[in-house]
Amino acid sequence: NAGVxxxxxxxxxxxxxxxxLQCAQDMNHNSMYWYRQDPxxxxxxxxxxxxxxxxxKGEVPNGYNVSRLNKREFSLRxxxxxxxxxxxYFCASSEGRALEAFFGQGTRLTVV
Amino acid sequence: GQQVMQIPQxxxxxxxxxxxxxCNSSTTLSNIQWYKQRPGGHPVFLIQLVKSGEVKxxxxxxxxxxxxxxxxxxxxxxxQTTDVGTYFCAGRSNTxxxxxxxxxxxxxxx
Numbered sequence: 001n002a003g004v005x006x007x008x009x010x011x012x013x014x015x016x017x018x019x020x021l022q023c024a025q026d027m028n029h030n031s032m033y034w035y036r037q038d039p040x041x042x043x044x045x046x047x048x049x050x051x052x053x054x055x056x057k058g059e060v061p062n063g064y065n066v067s068r069l070n071k072r073e074f075s076l077r078x079x080x081x082x083x084x085x086x087x088x089y090f091c092a093s094s095e096g097r098a099l100e101a102f103f104g105q106g107t108r109l110t111v112v
Numbered sequence: 113g114q115q116v117m118q119i120p121q122x123x124x125x126x127x128x129x130x131x132x133x134x135c136n137s138s139t140t141l142s143n144i145q146w147y148k149q150r151p152g153g154h155p156v157f158l159i160q161l162v163k164s165g166e167v168k169x170x171x172x173x174x175x176x177x178x179x180x181x182x183x184x185x186x187x188x189x190x191x192q193t194t195d196v197g198t199y200f201c202a203g204r205s206n207t208x209x210x211x212x213x214x215x216x217x218x219x220x221x222x
Contacts (some may be wrong), residue, residue: 026147033210040121042200042214043155051209058209059113090154096212100157101202101210 002026006091006104013081013111021076021107023091031094031099033075034058034066036087043090049074081111114139114205124187131188133216135201142204144177144184149215150197158199178218191220 007022025032034046035058045058047066055066063085065077074093078085088108092101115184125131135144143162145154159168161177161184168175174187184201198215205211 029205031208035212039209040214042118043202043212045209045211048207048209056207056209092155100160101147101155103154103156104153 004091004093004102004104006089008105008107009105011106011110013078013109015082015111017081018079019075019081020078021089021091022073023075023104023108024073025091025093025102026072027093027095027102028071029093029095029102030071031096031101032068033092033094034064034074034076035090035092036060036085037090037106038087046076046089081109083111085109086111114200114203114209114211116203116211116213117193118201118216120216121214122217122219124219124221125191127193127212128190131191131195131218133186133199133201133218135184135186135213137182137203139205140181141171142181142206143180144209145202146184146186146206147200147202147212149200155199155200158181188218191218193220193222196220 004025030051034047035043049068052071091104094101145160146158149155166177172189198217200215202212
């Protein structure tokens with residue numbers, strides 16, 4: 001099993017460009033998450049999806065949109081990238097609300 | 113909203129010394145989880161605590177959940193160079209969101 005797969009692994013964008021970060025899990029998990037990680041800030045939740053068809057804002061949702069396309073996939077879209085969105089983005093999934101989360105390998109995004 | 117605070121941010125120890133990181137939540141938690149992230153890697157689940165006052169051990173690691181279920185700690189006895197990384201606690205909100213603390217980065221000098 002691949003677990004949680006994120007694409008791409010690295011990306012450089014110019015300010016104002018848009019892009020979508022892809023995430024897919026093959027563990028049949030209901031819950032999926034998007035986090036960003038910045039030095040000294042830990043992991044901050046951007047968006048959360050408890051199940052297919054539902055999404056909820058996290059701690060830092062501004063500038064992002066998400067789509068829970070089906071149970072496997074949860075994508076994160078930056079409509080107009082800004083330098084402040086330079087970060088490492090992690091997707092994660094868990095079977096339920098009380099169980100451990102499994103993380104993807106991360107996407108390192110630089111906005112210039 | 114729910115906040116999870118973790119201290120210290122960094123800790124440098126000599127190999128063989130002990131290490132402790134502390135986690136405090138602004139609200140009562142249904143459970144708390146601990147993760148480890150190696151440099152350049154992704155967070156990996158270590159353990160979950162559910163009961164008030166619960167203590168769990170994994171070899172040299174001891175995890176505690178406070179009586180009020182608002183704080184937790186991770187203690188490593190006799191650190192080794194393989195313990196290097198960032199340790200995160202994470203608490204679940206009542207809507208299922210998993211909120212992480214800022215993490216404690218441990219460096220171990222051989």
